[in-house]
Amino acid sequence: MKGGEVGMDDQEIRKEEAPKKDILMTVESVTREFVRKTEVIRAVDNVTFDIEKGSFNILCGKSGSGKTTLLNMIGAIDLPTKGKITFEGIDLTSITENKRDNLRRKKVGIVFQNTALIAQMTALENVEFALSVAGIKPKNRKIQAITWLDAMNIKERRNHMPAEMSGGEQARVAIGRALAHEPVLLLADEPTSELDTKTSLKVMAMFRNLVDTRGLTIVMTTHDVNIMNIADNVFTMEDGRIVDVRKNKKSG
Numbered sequence: 001m002k003g004g005e006v007g008m009d010d011q012e013i014r015k016e017e018a019p020k021k022d023i024l025m026t027v028e029s030v031t032r033e034f035v036r037k038t039e040v041i042r043a044v045d046n047v048t049f050d051i052e053k054g055s056f057n058i059l060c061g062k063s064g065s066g067k068t069t070l071l072n073m074i075g076a077i078d079l080p081t082k083g084k085i086t087f088e089g090i091d092l093t094s095i096t097e098n099k100r101d102n103l104r105r106k107k108v109g110i111v112f113q114n115t116a117l118i119a120q121m122t123a124l125e126n127v128e129f130a131l132s133v134a135g136i137k138p139k140n141r142k143i144q145a146i147t148w149l150d151a152m153n154i155k156e157r158r159n160h161m162p163a164e165m166s167g168g169e170q171a172r173v174a175i176g177r178a179l180a181h182e183p184v185l186l187l188a189d190e191p192t193s194e195l196d197t198k199t200s201l202k203v204m205a206m207f208r209n210l211v212d213t214r215g216l217t218i219v220m221t222t223h224d225v226n227i228m229n230i231a232d233n234v235f236t237m238e239d240g241r242i243v244d245v246r247k248n249k250k251s252g
């Protein structure tokens, strides 16, 4: 213990002795390189950070800074070239692909940058289909899908095809679809990029509420500076590195 050091202020001591927070994920010295022809692109460059359970995290940074690449590794869609990622204590880099797929299907919900709803299915069918992929029993799928579409304020429109819905509605269906199997971790790649400011803020408020009331953990990417304040932690990326970590004070 270093408590005896004279002149160390209270905050320093508290930091030293604070109990370990409940950690959902650890990202340790993670690098991801892509080889294109003769060129090696280091999309993520030696990144280290933890994600606490029940926290709302934003990865921000310019286009090309490595946000999507990092998010894909956090979601067990992709693997690091170097380094280690653990999820609930499991090392994602050392388990079989099968185990990794299973873990992702059950525990992670993903909202891709382009909402990627299936065009030939209604909103409800889209969510039911995702629930079947997540291994939810047939008899529970419909009720769970309706519950989450209701939560996203998609009621009358649940039997509409994606093409018949606005961008904001499609985004909300995609978020409902990602949450309907009740994952512990929600990943969202620029979920608000297609939305107007008002709808963006609504979606963000919804995310905040899911974290606060259900203990969901969220990691999302954005370059919209207007929505950063709603998260607990904002990680700024530049050229594949995390160059700044900002912790927002919890409100209430």
Ligand SMILES: Nc1ncnc2c1ncn2[C@@H]1O[C@H](COP(=O)(O)OP(=O)(O)O)[C@@H](O)[C@H]1O
Residues within 6 Å of the ligand: 034, 035, 036, 041, 042, 043, 061, 062, 063, 064, 065, 066, 067, 068, 069, 070
């Ligand atoms: N599959 C890939 N093959 C080659 N280069 C890639 C691939 N994916 C991403 N990159 C490159 O890695 C860098 C980071 O990309 P990305 O993670 O998509 O950034 P962001 O999401 O912040 O815009 C970019 O230079 C991009 O061109």
Ligand SMILES: [Mg+2]
Residues within 6 Å of the ligand: 067, 068, 069, 189
């Ligand atoms: Mg991206």
